[in-house]
Amino acid sequence: GNSVTQMEGPVTLSEEAFLTINCTYTATGYPSLFWYVQYPGEGLQLLLKATKADDKGSNKGFEATYRKETTSFHLEKGSVQVSDSAVYFCAPDTGRRALTFGSGTRLQVQP
Amino acid sequence: EAGVAQSPRYKIIEKRQSVAFWCNPISGHATLYWYQQILGQGPKLLIQFQNNGVVDDSQLPKDRFSAERLKGVDSTLKIQPAKLEDSAVYLCASSLDRAWGNTIYFGEGSWLTVV
Numbered sequence: 001g002n003s004v005t006q007m008e009g010p011v012t013l014s015e016e017a018f019l020t021i022n023c024t025y026t027a028t029g030y031p032s033l034f035w036y037v038q039y040p041g042e043g044l045q046l047l048l049k050a051t052k053a054d055d056k057g058s059n060k061g062f063e064a065t066y067r068k069e070t071t072s073f074h075l076e077k078g079s080v081q082v083s084d085s086a087v088y089f090c091a092p093d094t095g096r097r098a099l100t101f102g103s104g105t106r107l108q109v110q111p
Numbered sequence: 112e113a114g115v116a117q118s119p120r121y122k123i124i125e126k127r128q129s130v131a132f133w134c135n136p137i138s139g140h141a142t143l144y145w146y147q148q149i150l151g152q153g154p155k156l157l158i159q160f161q162n163n164g165v166v167d168d169s170q171l172p173k174d175r176f177s178a179e180r181l182k183g184v185d186s187t188l189k190i191q192p193a194k195l196e197d198s199a200v201y202l203c204a205s206s207l208d209r210a211w212g213n214t215i216y217f218g219e220g221s222w223l224t225v226v
Contacts, residue, residue, distance in 0.1 A: 004153075032211060032212040034214075034215075036217075042219065043115075043202070043217045043218055043219040043220055044154070044202065044204075044217040045217070046214050046215075046216070049212065049214065051211065051212035089153055089154075091153075093211075093212070096156075096159070096166075096167055097142070097159070097166075097206075097209035097210075097211075097213075098144060098156045098159050098167065098215075099154075099156070099215060100156075101153030101154045101155070102153050103151075103152055103153050104151075104152070104153050
């Protein structure tokens with residue numbers, strides 16, 4: 001069936017470090033791909049999305065590229081801030097027009 | 112624009128009791144979702160509505176969970192009787208419709224603790 005695999009956390013980085021959170025998926029066809037972020041005590045918020053192969057989604061300095069050949073959608077940021085500390089979820093739309101979420105990756109950024 | 116509204120935010124009940132959660136989606140959004148998020152896990156879809164019809168309830172434990180969206184606007188999710196393993200955050204979400212790539216917007220969730 002459809003599934004999502006994210007790198008396990010927590011990921012602990014120093015401020016201004018480079019961030020990569022890996023995400024791979026299995027799905028029927030070519031799903032739309034999303035990254036959601038959950039800040040402490042808050043609900044899920046859309047961070048970025050890509051709807052077709054080779055598209056790059058970007059927002060708030062984060063980027064992710066839809067790689068059809070490797071079925072991946074890795075999240076990257078060149079310089080993280082303390083305020084980026086949160087849980088990040090990779091979520092493809094697996095054809096039911098509903099999201100299938102990974103287990104989430106907790107990011108902790110230290111000053 | 113108002114977001115997805117949920118209530119109550121927090122609820123503590125004893126096992127075998129019942130509980131109901133309410134959700135009001137973003138105005139004009141035809142598609143409404145209920146997700147269950149157990150601590151440390153990603154959200155899992157329970158049920159999806161398109162207007163007042165159920166599109167997908169394949170992962171809803173129908174022996175104890177029920178949901179309705181009678182007028183195609185707000186929705187209620189009920190658990191009866193509750194079990195300890197139902198302790199989770201219940202997330203309501205909505206989207207404009209089921210078109211490809213549409214963004215799904217989430218409420219802040221209703222936190223349930225079953226003791």
